[in-house]
Amino acid sequence: MARNKFDIDENLESPFDIKHFRRALVYIKKQKTPMIVAFVLSALSAGIALSAPLIMQHVVDVTIPAKEAWPLVGWSALMLATIVVSVILATIRSRIMTRVGQDIIFDIRTDLFKHLQELPFQYYDDRPQGKILIRVVNYVNSVSDVLSNGIINFILEILNLLFIGAFMFAVDAKLSLVILAGLPVFFAVMMLLKTRQRRAWQAVSNKSSNLNAYMQESISGIRVTQIFTREERNAGIFTRLATNYRREWMKTMYLNFLIPFSVDNLTTLVTTAIYFVGLLAMGPAEVTFGVILAMSSYAARFWQPILNLSNLYNSFINAVAYLERIFETLDEPVTVSDVPNARELPPIQGRITFDDVTFAYDPGHNVLEHLNIDVKAGESIALVGPTGAGKTTVVNLISRFYNVTGGRILIDGHDIAEAKLKSLRSQMGIMLQDSFIFSGTIMDNIRYGRLDATDEEVVAAAKIVCADEFIREFENGYMTEVNERGSKLSQGQRQLISFARTLLANPRILILDEATSSIDARTERLLQKGLNELLKGRTSFIIAHRLSTVKNCDRILYVADKGIAEAGSHDELMARRGRYYHLYTAQKMEA
Template identity: 85%
Template sequence: MARNKFDIDESLETPFNIRHFRRALVYIKRQKKPMIIAFVLSALSAGIALSAPLIMQHVVDVTIPAKNAQALIGWSLLMLATIVVSVILATIRSRMMTRVGQDIIFDIRSDLFKHLQELPFQYYDDRPQGKILIRVVNYVNSVSDVLSNGIINLILEILNLLFIAIFMFAVDVKLSFVILGGLPVFLGIILLIKTKQRRAWQAVSNKSSNLNAYTQESISGIRVTQIFNREAHNEGTFSRLSTNYRNAWMRTMYLNFLIPFSVDNLATIVTTSLYFVGLLALGPEEVTFGVILAMSSYAARFWQPILNISNLYNSFINAVAYLERIFETLDEPVTVNDAPNARELPPIKGKVTFEDVTFAYDPGLNILENLSFDVKAGESIALVGPTGAGKTTVVNLISRFYNITGGKIRIDGHDLSEIKLKSLRSQMGIMLQDSFIFSGTIMDNIRYGRLDATDEEVIAAAKTVCADDFIREFEKGYMTEVNERGSKLSQGQRQLISFARTLLANPRILILDEATSSIDAQTERLLQKGLNELLKGRTSFIIAHRLSTVKNCDKIMYVSDKGIAESGSHNELIMRRGRYYKLYSAQKMQA
């Protein structure tokens, strides 16, 4: 799919509408109390600050001509007090809103992460990890300030404009209309560029996502890069993506800077017009110098909130592009989930039945078609066959990591589509091909699937899979810290730890997907002894390319041609001299 490439821009499935921003208000409502307090503090700060021009007018027109030094000192102290109180209130408000902004970030990011935990494998199959990660981290950071300070500041700046207009008209009506004369021109500029701005910020979002996806992919594959001397080529790709991001950012900035540029020039023109009208057109008989001085101060104050609102508008346009991506992720359907009437799966024995199961990752391209088989409780089943035939798909469907396209899968007669996922997977032990190791201690990694396990149970599981010896060779033993993906461990060691993690869950159905592929032959023989004991009484599905490891399974299924081509015990399939026989003979000759 196009969206799964780092150099392809993502397209939004749904256009932005005001409903998205209303959804964002849910997070704002959770912080309603501190935001109201911050709003009141800001309003008081702004109101006190607006009294300064009136004080200045009175001093120029009355106090100074009267040569009243004592009154001048009093008015000066009052003006100083207004500045100090205004700054104190603004500081308190700023600290409160910093906390509110971080709380909003926490809430949005928590909702995103929780939803990502529930999304099916298909979602992650279709997208680079970097394009998912940037939504949880960067995009949430980008919208938090708009959803906290931005909302309050917008309301305050509008009220500020209203208060300034009231003060202006109280001082002089004619000069107030001169100041308001530039407003229609400014609104026209906003309407002219608003669509271009939104598209520009969407482009920035796309290029940022592409760059993040490639960076994440490059870091994950750095060993392969160095093995094949791809450093120079990768640097070129990174440079191209970085250039695309820079160009998109610069185009956006050109549009953004049009607004403050327009405000600055309009403010200059209005102020010049104010002096022209006040001093030349009306004359000193109608307008005193103190009035002109006060009105010029209000003119500067009037255009400052307009500039602030324009900046907030830019931030809003930016946030809109990111909110679209955030809500697109939150709206991604959890297709593999519990049905409305889903019930708990009782303790199972482990009988597995496939009834005419059909499955496709992509519509129209079936991997399995009308697959049917029965596995008795406690049987060990080996799935063999060519690469890409659907072996891993079969065990993924038993675990219900994907929804089947047609048919039914039953465990002990219970239809998987009618039972709760947690009750199903809690009774299964699954070891996939990717032996993922989390950052933390070896003990934590083994205990990952069963947090209530004791240290003794963890060690017992490690001994069963022959991991205990190499773990104890580390200086800190089971408390040894390992990095993400287990970079300090060999592939075989990572696989044994994953094996122990799976076995510790004590499952009724055990799935091993190439569980011994990275283990040496000697360790595998030792491991097999423990496995034989572990598999007793449990239903197990074992995928292995080395057929020597599955000879003793109760049944071997050869997966091919979108189904089971042949099935039986090892001896039965050898006697048939079919596909399994040919595969086994070929491996035996190579050995």
């Protein structure tokens, strides 16, 4: 559980290898056609641009000495044409690759989101939401350019080097060797920096993730922060995290800038060496000034692709750190899913059996042990007991939000582990204590779990749970826009809307987890009348700390000591004078 903190770096479960990049090629292959077109345009643009030094050499060595005015104008016009055509082709290519990059982002982000929708509750229990969000948004953005432009540019720069090398050797072989003499030094620098760069980018990724997680947590808890006047303390925490990020970023940039710094200096040294060898060692008899001028131009052009390749390498090292995170998320196992040959759960009556069920969130720390419960169809069951005893765990296992560690759970004799999840959960209505409201209208929120419901059915569900009255008090009624988490609504209003959403699904099994905890006593009494009608013929599980709300349930199960400590009706348990009796009596005295 240490991973579930904003100030803990997430170490990678597995090191990066070439398999990650091969997996990335799946997204690239979808864009094969536009990328080929872009590559052809890039090659044409580069080839046309490489003819400029040859034109310049001819003008310096032939046209100018011959004092030919009109040929000089013609050659100048031709050089201008090469520049214009090269720029036009590069612009078209840039537009194509912009679209390709966005399509790759869309595909990766969609796959990530779909996978996150299927991951079990345990995954979200183990890490802050901010560290999940940054992978879907920031990391995907960071890798898109490398997976689109990066690959084309890499191939193109290699071809550029080959073309430039061919042009250089065609002009002068000896001066070409002078230009190539700097390559061993460059490769030595790259080898020294390679490992350090990858580690540096991983550190940046960690600090960025931590910072994002704390920002998300702080925004979600801003009301609590202001209630307890924690603004100054929280600002200090943020400053520390931001400082850590800044420090790692600066270290990484220092390493990154070493490569272009090395290339720039090598280019200067090689250009100087060309003039030295050409003018002093070889002399005018062997080489003309036009040749030296052309070769110095090719030297700059030769080292520019190398600088570009080094920048691409930096981008690739950066992208590798993010790809590791992205594929780590995509590789996160969906532990709660349809098993092979899973069957559709037929329309259920609602009999539920816990057969020797054991469950642990963390291995070796059982929450429930050898639990046996048999609930008849249509029976109402109350789960009571101390906080942390496992009441919510019981209903989460019925919904199969977690897999049991041992034993099995049956519904109408069908093992839910072998049933398709959709066919199971579509027949259940679950009202959680945390009433989450989505951004949109109140109508949309109630209809969230049953999109085919009519407006009349939505209103009917709201009336049953006593939400209709306060909804109609809003200026736009059911079409009132609410913010994420329902910030414009009271907590009780949010719970009633969530109640209506659950009831609209018309479930065969109804689970109410502290469903009335934020509703005032008057509303609860009104709501209870509707619930009594709704619970008829449905199997229901009700978790409540206020025992007055569960007195009328068919059976009350007191959950404690990793199992069921007591079971019976309200009258039976009161007559037994056990744990339930003492808990109920204590609440009556407090009231």
